Amino acid sequence: MRAAFFEGNQTIAVGPCVPVEPGPGEVQIQVAYCGICGTDLHLFHGAMAHRLHLPHVMGHEMSGTIAAVGPGVDGYQPGDRVTVRPLDPCGACPACRAGHRHICQNLKFIGIDTPGALQGLWTVPAHTLHRLPVSLSLEQGAMVEPIAVACHDVRMGEVEAGDYAVVIGGGPIGVLISLVAQTRGARVLMAEVNPFRLRLARDLGIAAVNPAEADLVALVNERTGGAGADVVFEVSGxxxxxxxxxxxxxxxxRIVVVAIFGEAPKVDLFRFFWRELRLTGARVYEPEDFEAAIGLASNGQLPLERLITMVVPLDRLGDGLRQLERGGDVMKILVNCAE
Ligand SMILES: [Zn+2]
Ligand SMILES: [Zn+2]
Incomplete structure (x- = not known):
């Protein structure tokens, strides 16, 4: 089998890789598709280098079929179609004991702290698995992880039917937050500067504006009778x-901060006092967000095909990363890990 190795210095090498036999409590998955995430692009550019052991296999937005099951794994067998919630919490720290395992204080993010899915056969703990229904194609299955991010963000934002939500940033996560919020009955306005992403969002039925061309604050006030938005998602970073x-x-x-900021941004705290605003962080997802994502994806409520700009073979991961880097006419790129 083959894997795509990140060797540092913006270099990817695809080559042979020895599969890891599943140990106790683990499964080995034949990876079908793996999405390229903004996080992967950050790693490619040298971010979080201290967490990587080079050469490193990236990838955490995947779908596949179980190839082998290790000792002590119940409920899964070879042939089962699955996706992985790529979090490995310690189970013992104060956060884990408080029930916040997804933001464990010693959290291992699978695909960053341990090898990821951009390889033919991937071995992971069985507790990370979620089953994919047959109504979901494996291409669509690779979109479950980013949808779960959006489900978590919308849940943290306490979005309710009739809410007016503003989503700042229209990449894959911003678009998915907009779509998930709409399935909850919210009215959504998305702000994005990339013309391709703006057009695509509008094609998908999302009201979207370019904040460089329109006065976003005036527009939101106008559309809410002068009140302002119920909830704002900051996804642009x-x-x-x-x-x-x-x-x-x-x-x-409410304001939900979804984006990851490399440097501490300047925030106008006066507005929090003046309007008694609430600020919430939202990081990754919990098991229920994955189940919600699988439900939304499999009942056809999300136009996932339209979000997948292209599917490239494993050999062309480097090209896919360069394409994302250039921006322009691109939303989500999937890698076919079987090719
Ligand atoms: Zn991701
Ligand atoms: Zn922990």
């Missing part, structure tokens, strides 16, 4: 997004 996010919510409105 930009200083401009942070500057705008505090000006959009209504009194006692």
């Amino acid at each position: 930009s200083a401009a997004g942070v500057e705008t996010m505090t000006r959009l919510p209504r009194t006692r409105g």
